Amino acid sequence: MAENGMDHGSEKKYGQFHRRVFESNAALFAVAATVAILIGGIVEIIPMFTPAGTEHSEAITPYTPLEVAGRDIYVSEGCYLCHSQWVRPMRAEILRYGPWSRAWEYQYDRPFQLGSRRIGPDLHRVGNKYPDAWHYEHMRDPRSTTPGSVMPPYPWLLDDRIDPEDVRASVIALRKTGTPYTDEDVAGVEESLAEQGAAIVARLATAGIETTPDRSIVALIAYLQRLGVEGRAELEAQGVEY
Amino acid sequence: MSAATAAPGRIVVDYDDDIVRKFFLATVIWGVVGMLVGVIIALQLAWWPANLGLPWTTFGRLRPLHTNAVIFAFAGNICFTGIYHSMQRLLKTRMWSDTLSKIHFWGWQLIIVSAAITYPLGITQSREYAELIWPIDVAVTLIWVVFAINFFGTLAIRKVKHIYVAIWFYMSFVITIAVLHIVNNLAMPATFLRSYPIYSGMTDALVQWWYGHNAVGFFLTTPFLGLMYYYLPKAADRPIYSYRLSIIHFWGLIFLYIWAGPHHLLYSGLPDWAQTLGMVFSIMLLAPSWGGMLNGLLTLKGAWHKLRTDPILKFMVVGVTFYGMSTFEGPMMSIRSVNGLAHFTNWVVGHVHSGALGWNGMLTFAVLYWLLPRLWNREVAYPKMVTQHFWLATIGIVIYTVAMWAAGLMEGLQWRAVNDAGQLANPIFIDIVHRLEPFYWLRLLGGTLYFLGAVMMLINVFKTIRGPERVAAAAPATAPAS
Numbered sequence: 001m002a003e004n005g006m007d008h009g010s011e012k013k014y015g016q017f018h019r020r021v022f023e024s025n026a027a028l029f030a031v032a033a034t035v036a037i038l039i040g041g042i043v044e045i046i047p048m049f050t051p052a053g054t055e056h057s058e059a060i061t062p063y064t065p066l067e068v069a070g071r072d073i074y075v076s077e078g079c080y081l082c083h084s085q086w087v088r089p090m091r092a093e094i095l096r097y098g099p100w101s102r103a104w105e106y107q108y109d110r111p112f113q114l115g116s117r118r119i120g121p122d123l124h125r126v127g128n129k130y131p132d133a134w135h136y137e138h139m140r141d142p143r144s145t146t147p148g149s150v151m152p153p154y155p156w157l158l159d160d161r162i163d164p165e166d167v168r169a170s171v172i173a174l175r176k177t178g179t180p181y182t183d184e185d186v187a188g189v190e191e192s193l194a195e196q197g198a199a200i201v202a203r204l205a206t207a208g209i210e211t212t213p214d215r216s217i218v219a220l221i222a223y224l225q226r227l228g229v230e231g232r233a234e235l236e237a238q239g240v241e242y
Numbered sequence: 243m244s245a246a247t248a249a250p251g252r253i254v255v256d257y258d259d260d261i262v263r264k265f266f267l268a269t270v271i272w273g274v275v276g277m278l279v280g281v282i283i284a285l286q287l288a289w290w291p292a293n294l295g296l297p298w299t300t301f302g303r304l305r306p307l308h309t310n311a312v313i314f315a316f317a318g319n320i321c322f323t324g325i326y327h328s329m330q331r332l333l334k335t336r337m338w339s340d341t342l343s344k345i346h347f348w349g350w351q352l353i354i355v356s357a358a359i360t361y362p363l364g365i366t367q368s369r370e371y372a373e374l375i376w377p378i379d380v381a382v383t384l385i386w387v388v389f390a391i392n393f394f395g396t397l398a399i400r401k402v403k404h405i406y407v408a409i410w411f412y413m414s415f416v417i418t419i420a421v422l423h424i425v426n427n428l429a430m431p432a433t434f435l436r437s438y439p440i441y442s443g444m445t446d447a448l449v450q451w452w453y454g455h456n457a458v459g460f461f462l463t464t465p466f467l468g469l470m471y472y473y474l475p476k477a478a479d480r481p482i483y484s485y486r487l488s489i490i491h492f493w494g495l496i497f498l499y500i501w502a503g504p505h506h507l508l509y510s511g512l513p514d515w516a517q518t519l520g521m522v523f524s525i526m527l528l529a530p531s532w533g534g535m536l537n538g539l540l541t542l543k544g545a546w547h548k549l550r551t552d553p554i555l556k557f558m559v560v561g562v563t564f565y566g567m568s569t570f571e572g573p574m575m576s577i578r579s580v581n582g583l584a585h586f587t588n589w590v591v592g593h594v595h596s597g598a599l600g601w602n603g604m605l606t607f608a609v610l611y612w613l614l615p616r617l618w619n620r621e622v623a624y625p626k627m628v629t630q631h632f633w634l635a636t637i638g639i640v641i642y643t644v645a646m647w648a649a650g651l652m653e654g655l656q657w658r659a660v661n662d663a664g665q666l667a668n669p670i671f672i673d674i675v676h677r678l679e680p681f682y683w684l685r686l687l688g689g690t691l692y693f694l695g696a697v698m699m700l701i702n703v704f705k706t707i708r709g710p711e712r713v714a715a716a717a718p719a720t721a722p723a724s
Contacts, residue, residue, distance in 0.1 A: 018489050019404070022405075023404050023405045024404055024405065026394065026397040026398065026400075026405060029405065029410065029413060030394070030413055030417060033410070033413055033414050033496060034417050034421075036493060036497045037414065037417065037418045037421065037460075037496050037497070037499075037500050038421070038500075039497065039500070040497070040498075040499075040500035040501035040523070041421075041425075041452055043501075043519070044448065044452065044501065044503070044504065044516055044519060044520075045445075045448060045449060045452060047513075047516075048444070048513075049445070052513065052515075053444075053445065053513055053516070054444075054445065055444075055511070072436065075366070075367070075368040076364040076365070076366060076368070077300070077302045077303065078300075078301075078302030078303055078305065078306060078364075078366065078368055079302060080368055080370075081301065081302050081305045081306075082301065084586060086510055088509040088582070088585075089509060090509070090582065090658065091658075091660060092657060092658040092659070092660055092666060093657075093658075095660070095665070095666050096657070096666055096669070096671075101510070101511055103443065103444045103510075103511030103512070103513075104443075104511075105443075105511070106442070106443030106444055106447075107442060108442060108443070109442055109443045109446065110438040110439050110441070110442050110446060111367055111368060111369045111439050111446055111450070112369075112442070112443055112444070112446040113368065114447050114507070114510065115586075116370060116506065116585075116586070116590065117586055117587075117590070117591070118586040118587070118653075118657075119287065119301075119675070120671070120675075121671045146672055147672075148672050148675075148676060149290075149672060150287070151290065152286075152290060152295070152300045152301065153295060154297075154300075155295075156297050166433065169432045169433050169436075170432045170433075170436065170438070172432070173430045173431065173432035173437065173438050174430075174432075174438050176430045177438050177439070177440055177442070178442070179442075
């Protein structure tokens, strides 16, 4: 066996160049490798921060505090592992889910939740598709609304409560990343939570469901019910055919 | 014992094999744990009551535990095992710092334990393969810096001038994972347990898949190619087939890989130019990938007969072959129209596992079985069990991938099927879910066989370690007093 397992017999000139210049100089090798692995990322990622990459729309508003709390639950439970939020521009997908997903619809999504697998259906246009009570029952027992569903039940969301101070911390952090919340938004987190929560509780009450505005399920419903709604309205206002 | 016992002209180096043994055992144990969680979540898909009705055991919380355990714990620890073992020998020097080696080892295991605690509690970023929350991300960064200092420190004190190809691949691993991890995890903390990425929407998606795809490239590919370049020639007792090919495919691979991330976002809101770049570079990636596969397989030229008797070579050949198959399948799935069918389906899961079980797993087993008698200076306790493990694993992978191909094609086609009236042929989503059930049971069978093979290895390893030490035949047992 040749030294280091190398077959010297197959060496040609540039092999010798590589051997002389790179293979005996660890620092030079490391620098060259670093340059090689940086180029692709720079070319693809940097333009995303320019007009060539970003699409922004005034039609999409930042998540309300209750929706932020609901989204945190969505993230925490790993919903994205079974449900995508990404309708692709294909006939069958548009028929099944609605208008295909535009980049600007995600502008306030941190982290993005496009997902990579559809064990269950896509959720990007699930907002307003079902009544609040449907979601409540579905999370309590998925088979009560979707016979034969393979989704696990999430009854703890019906009992768990959200902490307004925790939500405020999220809103403040999101504001620091660039989400356009105002001072009033930050100061009014508690009030906003109570107001939007009460509206959902009232709608649930009409279906005979009793709960309180600070339950996790209420926040999750608030989040799910806004998914894709503003985007669809904007596309319809623009008269985009789909 | 004096240095005079060494033959003239030979360097005597006191290698640190204790750290190698530590990483070795961590690989074996975490491998079994990670695969067990895989079996559990496979059962959950076939039979939902296996979610157990508890918050901590739902599929959504356990899947990241499975992926992180097999990638960062099982695959990560074998990379460190192989690197600490082979780089000392290739550079003819002990690691630069034993202390840093130990910090690296214990720090890494602590990170894995913290992942295993946080995920079931629902404490996660939910960014695929980067789910760890920000304080653990900081810990990963620190431990990686410790590893990098030790790695380059060892290169600096090397006793041989020439740097062998395995080390090139290790180097790209050390550098690229640092870049990917840091850039991808830049975030604004809200609380100790929660943060929000500095990127939003499609930019976050692009950065994340630049990371995610290159975690495959630089965590599951380049260090494993490094292992292949060291352990395959050792096991086959043949030199590497082509030195020139190793140069071309190394630079080709690391340059092209980094561009391929956007193939995870085809037909999304990502700008078309970025999607196309991702697709084109993914297809080009076939060339350097197969360069590595061919260099590995052709190294066996003249040694193929050894395959009949040597289970280690069997593992290696199947591993490298699966590398070739999944790096052919990957570029095909990156073609926009093929991706349109494959994306979101079980086909992707099958593809990932042909790489993970076939390439990473099989090569890992080969390296572990090759190291086992050498690291502990003991005969393998159950040599026949090694061959049995090989067949169990191979049959398991085949059942797994075939089941997932079939399931993926079926659901992809049924989702998109439109009847003559222009309506969905399968408008009820759950109907398609139910048709997948037989395939999920089949996948569970394949995965269980693979898992049982790993359990056999665990038994074999611990029985071997507890066995009697080999009696050294060549070296004099007692040197004359000098």
